Amino acid sequence: MQASAYQFEALSESMLLIRVGSTIDAGCNARVHALTDRIDAAAVPGLIELVPSYASLGVRYDVLYWAGQGHTAFEAIVGVLQLLLQESRFQQDRVALASARQIEIPVCYGGAQGVDLDAVARACDMDAEAVIRCHSEARYSVAMLGFAPGFPYLIGLDPRLHLARRGEPRLQVPAGSVAIGGAQTGIYPRALPGGWHLIGTTPQRLFDPDASKPCLLAPGDQVRFQRISEAQFAAMTMPPR
Amino acid sequence: MTLQVLKPGLLTTLQDRGRHGLARFGIGASGAMDRPCFELANTLVGNACGMAALEITLLGPVVRFSEDALVALTGAAIAARVEHAAGSFDLPLWRPVFLRAGSVLRMAGMARGVRSYLAVAGGLRSAGWMESASVDLHAGIGRALVAGDELEYDSGHAPDGLRDESRPWASWSLNPAPWFALEPRPIRLVAGSHYQALDAGAQRALFESEFSVSAGCNRVGMRLSGPRLQLAGPLELISEPVTMGTVQLPPAGEPIILMCEHPSTGGYPRIARVAAVDLPLLAQQRPGAVLRFERIDGGTAEHLLIHQHQRLQELCAEIRRRLP
Numbered sequence: 001m002q003a004s005a006y007q008f009e010a011l012s013e014s015m016l017l018i019r020v021g022s023t024i025d026a027g028c029n030a031r032v033h034a035l036t037d038r039i040d041a042a043a044v045p046g047l048i049e050l051v052p053s054y055a056s057l058g059v060r061y062d063v064l065y066w067a068g069q070g071h072t073a074f075e076a077i078v079g080v081l082q083l084l085l086q087e088s089r090f091q092q093d094r095v096a097l098a099s100a101r102q103i104e105i106p107v108c109y110g111g112a113q114g115v116d117l118d119a120v121a122r123a124c125d126m127d128a129e130a131v132i133r134c135h136s137e138a139r140y141s142v143a144m145l146g147f148a149p150g151f152p153y154l155i156g157l158d159p160r161l162h163l164a165r166r167g168e169p170r171l172q173v174p175a176g177s178v179a180i181g182g183a184q185t186g187i188y189p190r191a192l193p194g195g196w197h198l199i200g201t202t203p204q205r206l207f208d209p210d211a212s213k214p215c216l217l218a219p220g221d222q223v224r225f226q227r228i229s230e231a232q233f234a235a236m237t238m239p240p241r
Numbered sequence: 242m243t244l245q246v247l248k249p250g251l252l253t254t255l256q257d258r259g260r261h262g263l264a265r266f267g268i269g270a271s272g273a274m275d276r277p278c279f280e281l282a283n284t285l286v287g288n289a290c291g292m293a294a295l296e297i298t299l300l301g302p303v304v305r306f307s308e309d310a311l312v313a314l315t316g317a318a319i320a321a322r323v324e325h326a327a328g329s330f331d332l333p334l335w336r337p338v339f340l341r342a343g344s345v346l347r348m349a350g351m352a353r354g355v356r357s358y359l360a361v362a363g364g365l366r367s368a369g370w371m372e373s374a375s376v377d378l379h380a381g382i383g384r385a386l387v388a389g390d391e392l393e394y395d396s397g398h399a400p401d402g403l404r405d406e407s408r409p410w411a412s413w414s415l416n417p418a419p420w421f422a423l424e425p426r427p428i429r430l431v432a433g434s435h436y437q438a439l440d441a442g443a444q445r446a447l448f449e450s451e452f453s454v455s456a457g458c459n460r461v462g463m464r465l466s467g468p469r470l471q472l473a474g475p476l477e478l479i480s481e482p483v484t485m486g487t488v489q490l491p492p493a494g495e496p497i498i499l500m501c502e503h504p505s506t507g508g509y510p511r512i513a514r515v516a517a518v519d520l521p522l523l524a525q526q527r528p529g530a531v532l533r534f535e536r537i538d539g540g541t542a543e544h545l546l547i548h549q550h551q552r553l554q555e556l557c558a559e560i561r562r563r564l565p
Contacts, residue, residue: 009434013517013543015484017434024479049262051482053506058264058482067547072540145267146480146506149380153480190381207267209370209382215266 006085008078014048014063016074018081021055024183026155028055029143033220035085042084046077052219053144054153100141100222105187105202107136107178107225108233113201116166120180120197123163132227134158135178135199140185140223150189150207150215154223157185169195176201178225200225203236242308244365246390250302250348253386255365258291260373264482264505271377271502274460274524275356277420277553278316282360284557285313285337285415287564292364293374295386297357299527301348302386304359308342308396311362311403316421317354317525322347327406336414337362337564339403354421354525363395379461379502403565413563419552421525427535428519431542433488435476435510443470447496447513448536455495456528460502463523465532469494476510483507486515498523516542518549 007019018035021028036052039059046065051058059081066073109132110117121128140156147153157180165181173179173194178187181196188194189207206216217223228236246253256279259272273279273296280290295302301319306312314321314334321332324345332338332346334357340346351357367374376383403409436444452467471494483489487499489509498515499507500523515523516537526532537545 010431010514010539011434011482011511012484012486012514013539013546015482017482022477022479049264051264051505053481054479056481058484060261060264060484063543063546064550067543072543074539074543144480144506145265146482147267147504149266149268149382151267207381209380214268214371219265 008081010074011058013073015058015060016078018057018059019055020057024054024143024155026141029141029155032057036219039081039084044077044080044084053146054155100220101218102222102224103217104224104226105204106228106232106236107200107202108228108230109136109178109200111230113230113233114178114199116197117199120161120163120199124160126160131161131199134161135180135185136225136227138224140225142217142219142221142223144219145215145217148189148192148207149209150217151192152186152206152217152221152223154185155183157183159183161185163197165195166197169193173198174201176203176206178202201233203228203233242306242310242394242396243391244310244361244394245305245307246302246386246388246392247305247345248303249386249388249390250297251300252298253302254296254376254378254383255293255367255374255386255392256296256376257293257374259375259501260371263371267505268371268382269377269380269501269503269505270485271373271375271380271382271460273358273375274501275316275358275521277521277549278356279358280553280557281335281415281420281560282313282315282358283364284560285315285335286311286360286362287337287561288360288362288364290557292360293367293369294358294360294365297348297359299355300350301357303345303347305345306340306342310340310344310394310396311337312340312346313337313360314348314357315360315415315417316357317351318421319351319357320349322349330409333410333414335417336411337403338411339409341409355527356524361394366393377502379504411563415556415560420521422522425531425533426522427533428523429516429537429542429545430488430513430534431516431537431539433511433513435472435478435490436512438472438474438476438510439490439512440471440473443468443472446470448534450533452496452532452534454526454528454530454532458526458528460500462500462503463498463526465496465498467495470496470512472510478508478510480506480508483511486517486520487511488513488515500524516545518542518545
């Protein structure tokens with residue numbers, strides 16, 4: 001693979017983007033994660049963090065470490081990354097896909113826990129039961145986290161459930177809401193504004209700043225939704241902290 | 242030894258340099274908005290840089306120190322008075338000040354600017370979250386101080402030079418001008434990934450027009466009102482990493498500058514970025530402030546940032562030499 005396959009964009013004096021593509025696409029996202037693993041493994045000095053997203057990879061670096069005579073820090077780190085990405089025994093697709101973490105997330109669909117389920121069913125010309133099956137039987141991968149701590153953008157949604165966002169976003173979507181929007185599905189870690197359709201709720205906490213591992217999910221994780229009943233949901237719901 | 246919060250002020254939070262390395266989980270850095278003023282407050286009380294300090298917004302808190310404390314206030318020009326049975330005095334900014342046990346520090350409004358920093362020798366202790374004391378309100382990490390809160394600190398050893406009861410402060414102080422310059426000057430911007438996607442009028446307007454800071458600006462971001470900026474044509478974008486200083490353009494045409502509690506990703510066009518050297522100046526702008534922008538290139542922005550960092554390091558070294 002040629003390094004010229006990637007474009008480098010400066011986001012700030014200490015952050016750049018490596019562009020892999022420009023669409024929401026599982027193959028493209030897998031390449032982003034492969035790139036992340038590759039750079040992670042190289043333990044590049046003066047590199048602070050990697051931020052994978054759908055189709056690009058954010059690289060935050062120490063500008064003081066990389067700045068030098070006659071070149072900018074941006075030029076220096078781009079040079080190093082280009083060299084790294086040219087050594088191309090690394091495969092484009094994620095080698096470690098088979099070893100990705102598998103996470104099951106319990107979801108109570110419909111009713112008070114999924115207020116938009118019936119409307120989604122009508123819009124998709126399906127019955128509610130079919131929407132639930134469609135959503136809970138698919139395998140998803142965490143393309144990226146963003147928007148709020150622990151908020152996963154999941155790809156793998158059945159095309160039959162691809163719907164435009166709500167005309168009017170809600171000012172507050174309840175914590176734990178499982179929602180769909182466009183080709184994506186996601187889970188609100190806490191009450192946040194949102195324009196996606198709410199089809200269920202998980203009792204699981206996705207973000208807890210006081211926990212030793214604050215986030216349930218990481219980029220690249222494989223996710224399945226496990227349907228639970230209203231009674232199971234009530235039993236699993238922890239009192240709010 | 243505790244700092245007791247008697248009145249919390251408008252928005253007072255514990256901040257340090259922020260938490261780094263967690264953006265891949267959607268967790269941003271947060272941290273002090275005006276980084277040089279924060280570092281200088283710490284240095285003035287002999288702290289290692291980056292220890293937790295209070296970030297005070299527009300209207301200051303009233304706090305009581307249970308034991309002796311060495312403190313420093315920097316940043317926005319805040320009115321501050323120390324009350325103690327042995328005598329009260331106006332607390333001078335930009336220098337170390339020795340407070341005796343039982344002192345009440347009454348901070349009020351700011352003549353200019355938005356954010357002041359109060360550092361206490363030994364640092365204010367916090368269990369913190371993910372290796373940082375920084376509160377991130379937008380992310381749901383921690384909260385602003387409320388009346389009744391208590392923060393622990395190490396008792397300030399009483400530096401001999403500051404024991405004079407009538408003038409318990411250092412005989413010297415920092416010149417705030419390089420670090421808190423509010424005389425109008427343009428904020429420097431570097432064209433962003435999608436600058437070229439603006440229509441010709443918007444490309445000119447960004448650097449030739451005045452913009453004012455909208456009400457509701459906060460630690461997440463600052464919305465600017467001025468000429469509506471339009472794209473030359475529709476742009477289909479997906480969510481990507483963003484960072485402090487990113488200037489996004491939502492469809493309404495009012496740019497938003499992301500500040501330190503920004504979400505880790507965003508999907509709006511990135512028309513520009515604020516040169517990091519000017520982020521502290523921006524952090525001190527009030528709603529209604531009129532801003533102009535000057536275009537510089539990325540290399541210049543980097544050079545200016547490194548120069549600012551070196552000046553700050555030199556000043557911190559000079560302060561350490563002078564501390565008793």
